[in-house]
Amino acid sequence: MNTEPGARNRKPPSPHHRRPRSRTVGYAAPFRAKVFDMGEPVGMKVDHVGIVVADIDAVADEYAQVLGGVRLGGMVHDPMQKVDIQFLGLPDGSRIELIRPAGSDSPVAQALAKGGGLNHICYEVPDIERAIREALSTRALCVCPPTPAVAFGGRRVAFLFTKHIGLFEFVEQPGVGD
Numbered sequence: 683m684n685t686e687p688g689a690r691n692r693k694p695p696s697p698h699h700r701r702p703r704s705r706t707v708g709y710a711a712p713f714r715a716k717v718f719d720m721g722e723p724v725g726m727k728v729d730h731v732g733i734v735v736a737d738i739d740a741v742a743d744e745y746a747q748v749l750g751g752v753r754l755g756g757m758v759h760d761p762m763q764k765v766d767i768q769f770l771g772l773p774d775g776s777r778i779e780l781i782r783p784a785g786s787d788s789p790v791a792q793a794l795a796k797g798g799g800l801n802h803i804c805y806e807v808p809d810i811e812r813a814i815r816e817a818l819s820t821r822a823l824c825v826c827p828p829t830p831a832v833a834f835g836g837r838r839v840a841f842l843f844t845k846h847i848g849l850f851e852f853v854e855q856p857g858v859g860d
Contacts, residue, residue, distance in 0.1 A: 725807065725808050726805040726806065726807045726813060726852070727805065727806050728776070728803060728804070728805060728806075729777065729804040729805060729806040729853055730769065730776075730777040730778060730779045730803075730804045731776075731777075731778055731779065731800065731802075731803055731804070732779040732781055732800075732801040732802040732803070732804060732851065733778060733779065733780055733781065733798070733799060733800055733801060734781050734782075734783075734790045734793045734794050734798040734799060734801045735780050735781065735782055735794075735798055736782065736794060736798060737782070738757060738766060738768045738780045738782050741780055742768055742770060742780060745770050745772075745778065746770075749772055749773075750772065750773045751770040751771065751772050751778065752770065752771050753768060753769070753770060753771075754769040754770060754771045754777065755769060756768075758832055758833045759784060759832070760784075760831060760832045760833055761784075761832070762829055762830075762831070762832070763788070763789060763790075763831070764783065764784045764785055764787060764788035764789065765781050765782060765783060765784050765788055765789075765790055766781075766782045766784050767779055767780065767781055767782075767833045768780045769833070779804070779833075781801060782794075789826075801849060802841065802848070802849040802850055802851050803850050803851070804839075804850070804851035804852070804853055805850065805851070805852055805853070806852075806853050806854075806855050807852050807853070807854065807855065808854075808855045810828050810838055810840060810852050810853075810854045811828070813852045814827075814828070814840055814842065814852065817842050817844075817852075818842075820844075821844065822842045822843065822844045822847075823842060823843045823844070824840060824841075824842050825841045825842065825843050825849070826839075826840060826841035827840055828840045828854075831853070834853055834854075835856075837853055837854040837855075837856065838853070838854050839851055839852065839853045839854075840852045
């Protein structure tokens with residue numbers, strides 16, 4: 683024990699004692715730093731917000747009435763993801779992807795069973811492999827590796843997940859990998 687005047691008498695820490703983690707350590711802050719602040723930025727931008735729904739037509743009509751949404755093209759069936767998709771454009775230029783499971787074995791069927799709603803945010807990136815590497819280096823999990831997507835004319839998409847961000851998607855910019 684320390685016997686100097688004013689010194690505190692503390693027991694040495696237990697070998698099982700762990701220091702508290704820094705507030706900057708986690709999922710969201712390192713991901714943001716890696717993607718936007720380290721070296722040359724990845725250059726991502728929001729492409730769309732994905733929403734799981736039971737009835738694409740009813741929800742598309744509601745977006746049209748309430749928010750001025752318009753259908754962008756026709757409904758697309760994606761056999762790889764086992765979903766039906768309809769993109770909507772909003773007056774500010776943002777896009778919504780309405781997603782309906784095409785069967786009980788669809789990856790989004792469970793989300794719909796829990797009520798559906800917001801599923802993911804998709805970011806367009808110039809280099810999908812690099813964006814995935816950067817995300818993985820910050821403890822993101824890749825839940826679906828780069829796969830050509832019917833809804834994007836064969837451009838590759840990948841789905842990743844973190845504890846705080848949740849599910850997010852990367853899609854290649856047009857012209858990449860052609």
